Amino acid sequence: MPIPLVNSIASWFLKKRFHQIELFLKYPNEVQNELLFQLLSKAKDTEFGKTYAFESINSYKTFAERIPISTYEDYQDVIERSRQGETNIFWPSPIRWFAKSSGTTNAKSKFIPVSEESLEDCHYAASKDLLCLYLNNNEDAQLFTGKSLRLGGSKELYKENGTVFGDLSAILIDNMPFWAEFSSTPSSRVSLMSDWETKLQAIVDETINENVTSLAGVPSWMLVLLNNVLETTGKGNLFEIWPNLEVYFHGGVSFVPYADQYKAILPKSDFRYYEIYNASEGFFAIQDQNSSSELLLMLDYGIFYEFIPMQTYGTSDQKVIPLSEVEIGVNYAVIITTNAGLWRYKIGDTVRFTSVNPYRIKVSGRTKHHINAFGEELIIENAEDALRKVCKSCNAEIIDYTAAPIFMQGKEKGAHEWLIEFKRPPQNLNEFNTQLDTALQSLNSDYEAKRFNNMTLNMPKVHIARERLFYDWLKQHNKLGGQHKIPRLSNSRDYIDELLQLNTSETSLG
Numbered sequence: 422m423p424i425p426l427v428n429s430i431a432s433w434f435l436k437k438r439f440h441q442i443e444l445f446l447k448y449p450n451e452v453q454n455e456l457l458f459q460l461l462s463k464a465k466d467t468e469f470g471k472t473y474a475f476e477s478i479n480s481y482k483t484f485a486e487r488i489p490i491s492t493y494e495d496y497q498d499v500i501e502r503s504r505q506g507e508t509n510i511f512w513p514s515p516i517r518w519f520a521k522s523s524g525t526t527n528a529k530s531k532f533i534p535v536s537e538e539s540l541e542d543c544h545y546a547a548s549k550d551l552l553c554l555y556l557n558n559n560e561d562a563q564l565f566t567g568k569s570l571r572l573g574g575s576k577e578l579y580k581e582n583g584t585v586f587g588d589l590s591a592i593l594i595d596n597m598p599f600w601a602e603f604s605s606t607p608s609s610r611v612s613l614m615s616d617w618e619t620k621l622q623a624i625v626d627e628t629i630n631e632n633v634t635s636l637a638g639v640p641s642w643m644l645v646l647l648n649n650v651l652e653t654t655g656k657g658n659l660f661e662i663w664p665n666l667e668v669y670f671h672g673g674v675s676f677v678p679y680a681d682q683y684k685a686i687l688p689k690s691d692f693r694y695y696e697i698y699n700a701s702e703g704f705f706a707i708q709d710q711n712s713s714s715e716l717l718l719m720l721d722y723g724i725f726y727e728f729i730p731m732q733t734y735g736t737s738d739q740k741v742i743p744l745s746e747v748e749i750g751v752n753y754a755v756i757i758t759t760n761a762g763l764w765r766y767k768i769g770d771t772v773r774f775t776s777v778n779p780y781r782i783k784v785s786g787r788t789k790h791h792i793n794a795f796g797e798e799l800i801i802e803n804a805e806d807a808l809r810k811v812c813k814s815c816n817a818e819i820i821d822y823t824a825a826p827i828f829m830q831g832k833e834k835g836a837h838e839w840l841i842e843f844k845r846p847p848q849n850l851n852e853f854n855t856q857l858d859t860a861l862q863s864l865n866s867d868y869e870a871k872r873f874n875n876m877t878l879n880m881p882k883v884h885i886a887r888e889r890l891f892y893d894w895l896k897q898h899n900k901l902g903g904q905h906k907i908p909r910l911s912n913s914r915d916y917i918d919e920l921l922q923l924n925t926s927e928t929s930l931g
Contacts, residue, residue: 438553445720446779450745457484457725460758468499469511469764481743485727490741490756490765493531500532506582512536512762518596520589520701532586533701539761543722544593547697547704550719551670554709555695564634567665568606572624572638572646578613589701606631617901621646625653633663639673640683641821641906647686658686672697674906675784676714677805678819681812682844698784702768703759706782715781718744723760728753731771731798734788741765749774752800754788771800790910794826795835795877797868799861801909807860808841814856815847821891823907825917827882836879840920842886854883890924897923 445452461484465475478484489495499510500519508515514537522531535544556562573590585592594612597605607627614620624646636643647659656662669683669692676683676696683694698706698716703724706716718726726744731752733739741756755770757763769789772782786801793799804824812819822841829835839857847853858881862869871877891907908916 438550439557441721442550442553449720449780450743452720453725453744454481456721456723457481457758460723460725460760463760464511464513464762467509467511467513467762469762473764485741485765488765490729490767491763492767496763496766500534503534504532504582504584504586506584510762511764512760514538516761517584518592519584519586520592521586522701531701533589534761534763535589535592535701536761538723539703539759540592540596542760543703543724544589544699545597546722547699547707547719551695551697551707554707554717555668555670555693558709558711559693562667563665564667565604567632567634567663568604569635569637569670570607570624570628570631570633571605571612572636572643573612606633621649625650629654629662631663632665634665634667636666636669636671638671639906640671640676640679641674643669643671644679644682651686658688660687660689666692668693668695670695670697672699675801675805677809678822680809682818698782700768700770702757702763702766703761705755709781715775715783718780718782720744720780725758727756727758727765728772729756731788744780747774747777747780749777752785773802786910789912790908792824792826792837792910792912794828794912795871797865797871797878799837799865799868799910803861803864803868804910806864807857810860811853811856812847815849815853816845817847817853818844820844821886821907823891823909823911823916823920824881825911825914828914834875834877834879837881838917839881839883840886840890840917840924841883842888842890846885850883850885854881857881857883884921884924886920886924890920894920894923 461470461475461478464470470476473488478487496511503510503516504519512534516534516536518535518540519532520535522533552564556564571594573588573594578585578587578591578595585595587595591613594609597609607624611620611623611627614623629650636647638646650659650662651657654662659666666687669687671694676694693711694714696708696714696716697704704719704722705724706718708714709717720726727741728744728747729739729741731754734754747753750773752771752773755768755772757766757768759766767788769787771785771788773785775781775783783802791798791800804822808819808822811817820842822839824837824839827836827838858872861881862872868878892901894907895901911917
């Protein structure tokens with residue numbers, strides 16, 4: 422079949438889906454409420470369903486009163502039973518796949534259940550919707566005249582007791598329909614290679630001669646790959662290699678610290694960036710406008726949403742609310758109930774609503790990735806907005822960073838300690854430090870109050886990380902590639918102390 426015909430047929434099918442999206446845009450709370458009762462009905466005869474008498478739950482209020490909020494630790498034992506082949510514990514259909522999480526907030530590996538329903542009705546549906554929304558906004562798009570360069574995790578799939586575990590990206594690639602394989606590069610064989618550094622060169626070799634029209638992957642690792650492509654080909658920018666490249670679909674980490682580096686290697690003003698918000702537990706939101714990085718919360722993927730305002734999170738006054746009660750501008754922890762049997766499950770992310778008609782969000786951070794040692798409640802969104810502002814002012818570029826508190830000792834005030842690896846360091850580190858402090862104060866009133874007259878916090882302390890420090894740390898911890906990333910803000914000094922010690926070694930680990 423000629424590729425232009427494939428392009429037009431695919432576009433037609435994807436645009437048909439837009440009418441279904443319009444339904445949850447018009448009736449969001451009704452769609453979510455109906456979804457909740459579909460999930461309860463489907464799972465009523467499971468072990469969980471009988472324990473919590475799903476059959477007699479007839480309102481959201483009863484659902485919220487009867488079923489407790491859960492964490493991975495609460496699920497660990499039943500997930501282990503499920504991995505051993507037991508069925509009908511928390512979801513009626515057999516769970517064959519488990520997405521092994523990167524464990525950024527917990528050193529222990531997590532195995533997140535992936536059901537047939539979540540695979541088809543959530544993850545794969547979202548991939549199609551991403552294209553649907555993009556095509557709806559860009560009538561002239563020519564995505565299907567070429568291939569999508571996808572960058573997944575570096576984990577193999579491991580079979581165990583008849584069940585399979587590995588990176589979510591590996592599970593998706595291993596099960597994807599033939600049409601997706603036809604329209605993607607590199608091949609599944611290369612995508613599923615386990616050694617990141619071997620895989621990196623294999624991807625370069627396999628993709629530089631393809632007609633790549635889109636990119637998809639985590640910004641930090643995609644940047645490593647793309648710089649390797651330029652180095653291998655000796656070209657000045659990516660359009661010299663892939664002239665028809667038109668969009669980058671990205672997610673996994675904030676794009677803010679990498680935006681300027683991408684613009685340098687993708688120097689067309691009309692090149693498009695589309696953000697997604699997904700995790701091992703599900704696919705949640707998609708950018709639905711060309712000109713805005715706000716993400717449309719997708720409400721018909723078999724995921725029921727609840728939220729905890731971060732002002733009360735983890736306290737005796739903690740309040741859980743449904744989607745219908747959220748407010749614009751408030752920072753919320755996300756709670757999900759899913760078609761893979763996660764019931765009122767804390768995923769560890771925080772979001773902020775930018776709109777409630779329709780429901781659009783920005784990912785603001787992690788419940789555990791913030792600094793609140795002194796009541797300053799510094800979140801990742803604050804940190805990255807401040808760093809971008811200061812880098813622009815100081816003509817600096819950042820590769821990666823982490824920050825942690827310096828705890829009070831004796832009469833000494835506390836502070837924040839930053840370790841930053843620069844692609845282009847500032848000429849004056851003291852000036853950079855001063856501007857960072859000022860920017861953080863302008864973005865976060867709690868931080869500003871603690872900094873007022875050095876009341877609680879002294880000036881931040883910034884160190885320059887040696888070249889490849891964070892890469893070496895990830896390599897030491899077997900976390901190269903995929904969704905793996907440095908914990909950027911931490912309330913403890915565990916990460917930063919280890920990194921500072923590694924920073925004193927003079928040479929990279931290679």
